[in-house]
Amino acid sequence: MIRTLLTIKKTGMHRGVLQTRVMYKDYSRSFTKHLMEGLYVTQAHILTGAPLYVADIFGSTTRPVDSDGAASTGFAKSTLRIAAPTGRSSVWLFDGTANGLNPSYPIMSNFNAFPGHLIGIQIGTDNTAPTATDNRLVARVPHGVGAAAVAGVVEQLNAGENADLNGNGQGANYCGGMWWTPLRTTQLTTWQFKCWVQGNPGNQTAYLYQLLPNTTTVLFTDATALATSGAVASGGWGATPGAFVTFTWGTPITVYPGCLYYICEGPGNPGGGGVYVCMRAVSTGGTVRHGSTLTTTSIPPNTNGLYSINGAGRLYFIARGVLYNEMDYGSCDMYGYTVVNPNASFTFRRIFTNNSGNSITVQESGIYAPLSRYMGTASFTYANLSNVPVCIARDVFAGIAVANGETLEVTYSPSITV
Numbered sequence: 001m002i003r004t005l006l007t008i009k010k011t012g013m014h015r016g017v018l019q020t021r022v023m024y025k026d027y028s029r030s031f032t033k034h035l036m037e038g039l040y041v042t043q044a045h046i047l048t049g050a051p052l053y054v055a056d057i058f059g060s061t062t063r064p065v066d067s068d069g070a071a072s073t074g075f076a077k078s079t080l081r082i083a084a085p086t087g088r089s090s091v092w093l094f095d096g097t098a099n100g101l102n103p104s105y106p107i108m109s110n111f112n113a114f115p116g117h118l119i120g121i122q123i124g125t126d127n128t129a130p131t132a133t134d135n136r137l138v139a140r141v142p143h144g145v146g147a148a149a150v151a152g153v154v155e156q157l158n159a160g161e162n163a164d165l166n167g168n169g170q171g172a173n174y175c176g177g178m179w180w181t182p183l184r185t186t187q188l189t190t191w192q193f194k195c196w197v198q199g200n201p202g203n204q205t206a207y208l209y210q211l212l213p214n215t216t217t218v219l220f221t222d223a224t225a226l227a228t229s230g231a232v233a234s235g236g237w238g239a240t241p242g243a244f245v246t247f248t249w250g251t252p253i254t255v256y257p258g259c260l261y262y263i264c265e266g267p268g269n270p271g272g273g274g275v276y277v278c279m280r281a282v283s284t285g286g287t288v289r290h291g292s293t294l295t296t297t298s299i300p301p302n303t304n305g306l307y308s309i310n311g312a313g314r315l316y317f318i319a320r321g322v323l324y325n326e327m328d329y330g331s332c333d334m335y336g337y338t339v340v341n342p343n344a345s346f347t348f349r350r351i352f353t354n355n356s357g358n359s360i361t362v363q364e365s366g367i368y369a370p371l372s373r374y375m376g377t378a379s380f381t382y383a384n385l386s387n388v389p390v391c392i393a394r395d396v397f398a399g400i401a402v403a404n405g406e407t408l409e410v411t412y413s414p415s416i417t418v
Contacts, residue, residue, distance in 0.1 A: 004028040005413040006365065006395055012406035020409075023400045028393060028412065030130040030366075035392035038080040038371055041067045048374040056388040057118070057136040057368055058210065059226045059253060063388045068374035069096020078387060080369045082348050084119035084332040087143050088258040091116050093387035096374040114370070115258025117143035118389050120332025121350035121410050124364040130394045137366050137394060142185030144257070144326035145355040154186050156318040157280065157290070158194075158244070176277035177264025178315040179211050180290040182255045186321040189252050191229070193265050194278040194316035196242030201275050203231040204265055206247035208255075210385060211262040222385060227253035234275065242278045244318060252321070263317070279313035290314055325360050327402070328353040336413075345415035352408045359403045365410050366394035 008024040037054050044067075046052050051064035069075035078093035085091055090113040126138035176193075191206055206229040210222040229247035237245060247265065255261055265277060279292050292315045330351040337346040354360055368389040375386055393412075402408050 001417050003415060003417075004031075004393075005411075005415070006397075007409075007411040007413070008362075008365070008397070008400060009409040009411075010400060010402060010406060011409070012403060023408075024397045026397070028395050030134075030395045031132075031393045032130075032134050032391055033132050034135075034371075034390040035080075035369075037065070037390070038369065038392065041065055041371065042079055051373060054371060054388075054390055055135045056390055058256075058259075058388070060222075060224050060388075061135075062224055063371070063385070064373050065371040065388070066374055070098035070374075073098050077372050077374075078370050079372055080392070082120050082332060082367060082369055083334045085116035086331045087117050087329050088115045090114070090258075091119055093119075093370050093372065095372040095386035097386070112387060114387065114389065115143075115256070116331065117258070117329040118256060119368055119370065121348065121412065122366045122368055123327070123352055123362050123408065123410060124366070125361055127363040127396050127399070130364075130396055134366075134391055134394045136368075136391050137364055139324075139364070140185075141352070141360060141362065142256075142324055142326045143329040144184055145328060146184055146323060146326045147356045147358055148325045149323040151189055151322050152320060154188075154319050154321050154323060155183060157314055157316055158318055175207075175264040175266025176275065176292075176315070177262055177266075178290055178292050178317065180261050180263060180317075180319075181259070182257050182261070182319075183289070184323055184326070185254065185256050186319070186323060187252045187254050188227070188249060188319060188321040190246050190248045190320045191263055192244045192246050192318040192320075194242045195234070195237050195245045195265065196240045196276050196278065197234050197237045198239070198274040198276075201234050204234050204245075204247075204275060205229055205231050206249075206263065206265045208249070208253060209262045209264075211260040227251065240276070240278075242276065244316070278316050280316065281313050290317070325356045325358050327360060327408075328355060342418040343416060345413060347411055347413045349409060349411040352402075352410070354402045354404055354406055354408075357404050359401050361399040361401045362408060363399045364394060364396050367392050367412065 006028045009020050010023050011020040041052050046066045048066045048068040051066045053062050053064055055061040056063045075096055076094040077096050093112050122137050122140055124137035124140045128138050207225045208227040209225055227249045229249050292313050332350040334348045369392050370387045370389050372387045
């Protein structure tokens with residue numbers, strides 16, 4: 001018999017004494033089909049030429065994955081990895097690709113790095129009954145120490161710097177866009193660019209993609225848009241210096257800190273007029289988490305999705321959305337592997353600390369693990385993420401109120417008993 005024991009402990013001050021109490025203990029009943037997909041691609045030796053398409057935690061339902069890889073690297077893959085570092089610390093996920101400079105080693109590039117909080121055990125606040133087709137936790141508690149906030153401005157660049165560059169012009173089927181790394185997990189509702197037009201280029205649409213950095217100057221978009229806005233008529237935008245235009249996402253989209261995104265607006269239409277997205281000159285110093293791009297191919301999606309970073313400026317933008325109470329994600333550890341023939345077991349655990357200032361009621365837990373796609377070479381003409389986290393388990397239980405300053409320890413213990 002194969003089964004997994006789920007144990008949840010809470011530690012906090014009770015009557016002035018630090019105490020740990022077991023809040024939940026029962027066998028997990030909620031592994032999803034994505035666990036079976038991870039086992040299937042490995043056991044069936046699915047090759048890159050005919051991959052399996054799966055749904056990931058980001059919102060894409062068409063991620064190609066396989067068990068392929070370069071023989072010179074020992075077919076190094078990170079399929080179904082669960083151990084992960086704390087918070088936003090990077091975890092390297094291998095996809096089987098060999099290093100172009102030294103084929104004996106797997107490739108280590110920005111394509112393969114993910115923040116630790118998106119791998120391993122997760123917690124959330126929703127109690128919707130789990131199903132075998134769940135693609136993510138319904139209301140995941142994000143990593144961090146922030147408090148919840150109602151819909152409003154979450155990030156912006158709408159003033160300052162030292163020069164208005166008047167923006168990037170758009171040609172036919174080209175777009176003006178920017179790369180962005182969110183500060184916090186956010187459910188985005190609207191995005192504003194400062195735009196102006198020449199002539200009448202017609203309706204415009206905003207798109208949000210995941211971004212795959214190749215070098216410090218070249219970027220690739222993913223093949224599939226995670227979100228698309230409603231069309232906005234550009235006839236009333238006016239001329240330079242422009243004004244902020246609101247693009248509303250058809251469905252609010254959740255974005256994660258430590259992940260890179262591309263937001264663009266377009267396309268232009270030289271036959272009927274041009275579209276421009278206003279920029280400000282880059283200030284010296286500080287950490288830049290967003291910047292403008294120069295489009296060198298058509299508006300996504302396309303086979304390579306190649307964009308050059310524009311070092312001269314950053315686009316004006318205003319991002320609006322909803323923020324949630326956060327908890328610090330510790331490392332996801334694996335330990336206690338034991339074999340007493342024919343029985344075997346091991347344990348993996350993550351500790352969450354509430355420093356949000358608010359009480360958080362946890363009602364769901366789960367496991368995120370990566371599946372990977374072998375790209376064949378290190379040429380970086382990628383059209384998909386080479387590693388994508390999927391939800392392999394989701395459990396629901398009676399609510400556990402975690403006060404500010406308290407910690408929650410979530411443990412999964414798989415075992416085989418004959």
